[in-house]
Amino acid sequence: MKPKRDPPPVRVYVKVNSDFDATGAVTPRAIIWADGRSFRIDAVRDYRPASTREDGREGDCYTVIIRGEEKQLFFERTKTVFGGRLGRWWVECRGAAAL
Numbered sequence: 001m002k003p004k005r006d007p008p009p010v011r012v013y014v015k016v017n018s019d020f021d022a023t024g025a026v027t028p029r030a031i032i033w034a035d036g037r038s039f040r041i042d043a044v045r046d047y048r049p050a051s052t053r054e055d056g057r058e059g060d061c062y063t064v065i066i067r068g069e070e071k072q073l074f075f076e077r078t079k080t081v082f083g084g085r086l087g088r089w090w091v092e093c094r095g096a097a098a099l
Contacts, residue, residue, distance in 0.1 A: 006094055007094055008094075009092040009093060009094050010092070010093055010094075011090045011091075011092060012033075012090060012091055012092075012093045013088055013089065013090045014031050014032060014033055014034070014089050014090060014091055015031070015032040015033075015089070016028045016029075016030065016031055016032070016073070016089040017029045017030040017032065026075075027044060028041050028044065028062055028064060028073055028089075029041055031066070031073065031089075031091070039066050039067070040066070041064045041065070041066055041073075042064075042065045042066060042067070042068070043064065043065040044062055044063070044064055044065075045063040045064065045065060045070065046062070046063035047060060047061070047062050047063075048060070048061050049061075050074065057076050057077060057078075058077045059074055059075050059076040059077050059087065060074070060075045061073070061074050062074070062075070071091065072091065072092065073089065073091055074089065074090050074091065074092075075087055075088070075089055076088055076089075076090060
């Protein structure tokens with residue numbers, strides 16, 4: 001019998017409240033799910049440039065602390081500009097989309 005495998009992670013796009021400083025650096029402050037649940041980001045532990053393997057899009061990965069747990073929050077830059085839209089935020093989830 002084959003061992004049961006965890007489902008692959010799925011990309012879930014979320015709303016993120018962020019602050020921008022005078023230099024343009026962004027600091028995410030809260031993640032808001034489509035169903036209205038909101039999770040305050042207690043701290044940003046790390047930031048690094050990151051790109052997605054599937055489509056090569058440029059972006060950033062933020063290691064954040066939410067309720068004492070370390071999570072990964074991604075910002076995906078769009079290559080085309082649709083008005084003021086420059087990119088979108090997402091998280092990887094397995095199974096039920098919950099932090």
